[in-house]
Amino acid sequence: MTHRDQLLQAAVRVYAEVGYRGATTRRIASEAGVNEITLFRHFGSKDALLREAINRAEDAVVEPALPEAPEAPFAEVLEWARRYIVGLRERRALIRTCMGEIEEHPGLIPPEGSPPAKAAKALCRYLRRLRDLGHAKADFDESAASALLMGALFADSMGRDVIPDMYSNQPEEALREYVRLFLRGIGVEQSDPAGDA
Amino acid sequence: MTHRDQLLQAAVRVYAEVGYRGATTRRIASEAGVNEITLFRHFGSKDALLREAINRAEDAVVEPALPEAPEAPFAEVLEWARRYIVGLRERRALIRTCMGEIEEHPGLIPPEGSPPAKAAKALCRYLRRLRDLGHAKADFDESAASALLMGALFADSMGRDVIPDMYSNQPEEALREYVRLFLRGIGVEQSDPAGDA
DNA sequence: CCCCGTAGCAAGCGCCTGCTTGCATGCCCT
DNA sequence: AGGGCATGCAAGCAGGCGCTTGCTACGGGG
Known part of the structure; x- marks a missing residue:
């Protein structure tokens, strides 16, 4: 090197x-x-x-992928969310510092196409297909829905080590519950809420 | 002064x-x-x-209150979420800075009973009553559910001005959609999803 | 063999930092 | 009127900051 x-x-x-x-x-x-x-x-x-x-x-950040053709929504979203939150946890010190200084040093962070924006776009597209294919039966706004799930994952990865009172449950179990609640929120009947991904 | x-x-x-x-x-x-x-x-x-x-x-932070006896879940949660997110937005510069420096200066922030932890506790209790009273029919974990909603509100308030690509919708409409999705996720049939709070 | 790009060392520049000292000034209470 | 107390001003301390200069040492390609 x-x-x-x-x-x-x-x-x-x-x-x-x-x-x-x-x-x-x-x-x-x-x-x-x-x-x-x-x-x-x-x-x-x-x-x-x-x-x-x-x-x-x-x-260098690699965003996790979602399948083009949804088949098993719970397993697919759970796996995506798991990969996404792992990435956040690994980079959490850098993310926290950037957040704290973005107003003072905006030039340090590239303005457009940031990782979360790209991930949100991918999730939005997946959710649209989910609805078009009849897997998600509720009437919902994809961008707000993806912001809901991604926001929860973001807050969990940033807050779990800092506000233990609030995140006293196990990370993996919390993750599954986020996905369960989220999918039920957009009208997906879950196939295997207790199984593995 | x-x-x-x-x-x-x-x-x-x-x-x-x-x-x-x-x-x-x-x-x-x-x-x-x-x-x-x-x-x-x-x-x-x-x-x-x-x-x-x-x-x-x-x-000096005042947490918004939730009614002891739930009557109109959508209006009540929406109003609570609105007050909560307004507080976050007002203090967002301080919150961002604290987040970025909490690892380096942990002594600056009081360790226990932080505002979000108190708010989570209040929301958890409200959700429990919601289920006990039969308003929420799904099987869900209150602490994960409250972390889901609060995480979305937190991420929205921190990210809306910084990642405009991701939060291109209107704040108020996004807020209503978070609450809609959340309540559907915990099994609440909504009374007035289009009305005012 | 020598030359040139890359590296290190020692020293230092002017500036800002948290914090201190000495002394003068004003105000309130008695 | 006078004594204490809070405040301000001028000056400065040692240390760290970003960054520069001058000089030396190495190592591979003409």
Whole structure:
């Protein structure tokens, strides 16, 4: 791995932990195992380094997929939600920091086509097919419905370790219950609410 | 208003905007309209000032109430959700900053009985009565159900101004749809899904 | 063999940080 | 009138910040 990549990785790591002001060039360079001057020779400034590092980290996010042709809604949505929430949990330190600083440093985060927006689009399309194929019998708005489920997954992944009073149940059981409630909300009769995915 | 209160108010305001490291004692004092030295004479240190300011701001949060005896679930939950999301939106800068720094400065936020945990408890109790009284006919877990709705409200209030792609619908219409989906999910037949609260 | 790009080291620049000291000023209560 | 108390001003401390300069060392391709 080149020094450049070491610096980029250390930069996201440190930024996720201590934010923009806390991520000093000395500390990033130290965590990357290179000299601070090498940082400036490669990126010119702290701002440019952090911008590139965060953009790269965001581009590396892989969104879970939903089948084009729905067959078993409960299993499919559960599996999608599980993958989605795992991704959120893994990146939660970075997400939290970005959320806290997005108003102060909007330039650090690429403006359009962010991961949650892409995931919402995919879920919306799946829900539309679900209704068109007669699996979802209720009258509902797909974008609000996907925001409901994704919002619950987001809040769970961000809050579970911080507000234990509120999330005292088991993560996996909570996940299944979210999906159960959600599918019932859009009018899906569930095939196997107790089985595995 | 005493200088002490001016300092406390300026401290939360500046902290919400620029975080712990950005909230310098000079800036807080300047925004409060008092001398920096007065800050140290009153609170001793920046840390003590911020701790007291944030604790006080959190104590001042008033949670919306739910009726003890459910009568019109849709109207009642909608009104509660509306008040709850309004509170979140008003405090969203502070909430975002706290979220981003809770791992680094856990001492700033009082550990137990945080506002969302209290709200979740209240909603859980309401949902239990809803089921006991036969209004909610589905088999569901109250704590997961309340986490579902509250998570959606939380994510909406935090993300609407930041991910416009995902929240392109109108806030009020989205809110009604969250409540509609949620109530259908717990097995409530809705009385007036189109009427006002 | 030498040359050039990449790297490190030591030092430092001006600025900001939290916090302190010394002293003067005003106001309220008695 | 006078004594205390809260406040302000000027100045400064040591330390950290982003970033720069000058110089040296290495290692592969002409």
